[in-house]
Amino acid sequence: MPEHDPEQELGPKFASAFQDRSATSELRGAGLAAVARKRVRRRRRALNGVAASVLVVVAVGGAWSVLGSGGTPTNSAGSAEVPTAAKDNRTQGIAPSYEADTACPTDHPIKGVEEAGAVPAGLDVSTPVTGLQACRYQVPGGEVLGHERFDAKVAQQVVDAIKVLPERNPALPVFKCAPEAARPTEAIALRFSTAAGIREIWVEYTGCTTPGFFTGSRTYGLFAAPLKLFMTGSVRPSGSTYLNALTGW
Incomplete structure (x- = not known):
């Protein structure tokens, strides 16, 4: 083994x-x-x-x-959608619309004027102006019969045309009438934009004793040169005793 x-x-x-x-x-x-x-x-x-x-x-x-x-x-710059906050920010600083900012006041002192030249916030004609709103009123009552808006250039032209006028236009007729007939039936408030706010000149061309431009501190006679600058559109009256006697407006 x-x-x-x-x-x-x-x-x-x-x-x-x-x-x-x-x-x-x-x-x-x-x-x-x-x-x-x-x-x-x-x-x-x-x-x-x-x-x-x-x-x-x-x-x-x-x-x-x-x-x-x-x-x-x-989202990149190519995105079509803009955030809501950005949309809201884009509207800042934009001027108000014409309808919201420039409607003639319905409750205006001119509707109850008892005497010529009673302008509570009259314009010193040496003050620079940046715009003009012309408001035509029924007197008394205060109904707005028409309104137009003008830029700074036209506004300054109106002031310049008024401030060189004498106190009275000798070419206009002189009337003798009852106190009721002496009061105007309509008038225009020229509302000028200035650095201190709205300042006005009132224009009377109806009645029989007080035609002219009134600043609250001074009276200027009714002449055609200033009238033809702002009496346009709905602000232009159909006529009156004094306007019918005045040519060139």
Whole structure:
């Protein structure tokens, strides 16, 4: 009988163990490789998705701004939508409309005037003016019969044409009439814009004793030169005793 040798018995066991370890290492390596490949594919898909999103945003004129870990879209200059706050800010500083800012006051002192020249906020004709609103009123009563608005150039022309006039126009007739007939039936309030606010000159051309321009401190005679500058449109009367006797207006 051959002699038992322990080393011969251990040899096959070592060989089998090494073989099993090698197989395990190969499987583990294959598994790690597969995991790595999966991770690479996921990263590629994520990158492709981001790239596609960027292309879509650029195509519509937008831009993405990433804050921290999350992305938040922000409108670029090419966006057609304007935030509400911006819309509100754009309206600041805009002048009021004509209807809201320049309507003739219905409750005007001229409607109850008892004497010529009673102008509570008269214009000093040496004051620069920046605009003019002419309001034609029924007197008494105060109904607005017409109104027109003029720019700074015309407003200053009206003032310049008035301030050189004498106190009376000698070419106009002189009437003797009863007190009831002496009162005007209509008049025009010239409302001038100045740095100190609205200042007025009243124009009377009806009745029989008080034609002219009144500033509250001075009287100027009724002449055609100033009248033809502002007696236009609805402010232009159909006529009166004094206007019928005055040419050129």
